[in-house]
Amino acid sequence: MKLPTRLHLELTNRCNSPCQTCIRTLLPDPERDLSVAEVARIAEGLPELSSVALQVNGEPLLHPQLPDIICLLVDRGARVELNTNGLLLGGPRAAALIDSGLEALNISVEALDPGVYAQLRGIDAQSRVVDGLERFMQLRGPTPAQPRVSLWMTVTRRNLRDLPDLVDLAARVGAEEVHMQRLVYFGELVAREEESLHGRLEAEHRSIIAEAERRAAASGVALRACGRHAPMEMLEAPADPQEWRTCRRPWDSAVVMANGDVVPCCISTFTAPRADIVLGNALSSSWTEVWEGEPYREQRWRMHEGEPPPHCAKCGGRWSL
Numbered sequence: 001m002k003l004p005t006r007l008h009l010e011l012t013n014r015c016n017s018p019c020q021t022c023i024r025t026l027l028p029d030p031e032r033d034l035s036v037a038e039v040a041r042i043a044e045g046l047p048e049l050s051s052v053a054l055q056v057n058g059e060p061l062l063h064p065q066l067p068d069i070i071c072l073l074v075d076r077g078a079r080v081e082l083n084t085n086g087l088l089l090g091g092p093r094a095a096a097l098i099d100s101g102l103e104a105l106n107i108s109v110e111a112l113d114p115g116v117y118a119q120l121r122g123i124d125a126q127s128r129v130v131d132g133l134e135r136f137m138q139l140r141g142p143t144p145a146q147p148r149v150s151l152w153m154t155v156t157r158r159n160l161r162d163l164p165d166l167v168d169l170a171a172r173v174g175a176e177e178v179h180m181q182r183l184v185y186f187g188e189l190v191a192r193e194e195e196s197l198h199g200r201l202e203a204e205h206r207s208i209i210a211e212a213e214r215r216a217a218a219s220g221v222a223l224r225a226c227g228r229h230a231p232m233e234m235l236e237a238p239a240d241p242q243e244w245r246t247c248r249r250p251w252d253s254a255v256v257m258a259n260g261d262v263v264p265c266c267i268s269t270f271t272a273p274r275a276d277i278v279l280g281n282a283l284s285s286s287w288t289e290v291w292e293g294e295p296y297r298e299q300r301w302r303m304h305e306g307e308p309p310p311h312c313a314k315c316g317g318r319w320s321l
Helices: 036-044 066-075 093-099 114-121 126-140 160-173 203-219 287-291 294-304
Strands: 006-009 051-054 079-084 104-108 148-155 177-182 222-225 253-256 261-263
Touching: 006 036, 036 066, 051 066, 066 079, 066 093, 093 126, 104 126, 114 126, 126 148, 126 160, 148 160, 160 177, 160 203, 203 222
Parallel strands: 006 051, 006 253, 051 079, 079 104, 104 148, 148 177, 177 222
Antiparallel strands: 253 261
């Protein structure tokens, strides 16, 4: 089979924010960073690698050699984007990120109300993130410039009211996009089904999203949502309860964790124990051995036959990437 062309890399599983919607907060994994040499080995095994997203469950700005890794991947011809909680964005690393060739920077703002931010992030740092964002945007300069900046919000009942103001913040600092994503709930912390708006939109919620869309159109900020949906559509009850059938990740993309484990997608780490989802290891095996190995073949076969693994079965119907 053709090797994957898209890659998610967890450069580090360390994090500086005990997010209440993230499985990382509950995991006892030993801390580990991928080295520059390990990233080079992983990338060299994928001759048609076209895009790399840096982050799975850890915070990539904690990696001491992050700019070097971005440069390495860009030199191989890959489009590189980075997801961050923004806590370190205002530090000395900002200039290095801008100079590295990074194409897209996705910053999780989550809420503008400091109390709601603390509920979701587990840390009182909302003003720190906004201050760092402002300093970064001043250093980067106005559009067009790299990296393209997107402000992200994991939509819950607690923070949706801040969405229009998040659009205003993006317009004020010069960020190009605001991105909404669904809550992936695993039954603990704030990641519970009752906090999700997916399939539960009420008139008040629709009004807030419509106002955010109006402000985005007026300011030129792109308001987008996960799954290539329109913002309102993303949170509607799905017409097809088996949307996982359209997933192509086991055929064209892979996720590599900080210890080298390869898993089906980022969301799978939230929905199943690690032992149930590991498809191989990119540090101890070649990509051909992993990609054509029995675990990956079974993953593809079960999805093709309409009998998805448990970590995929509810994707789309209840949440999705």
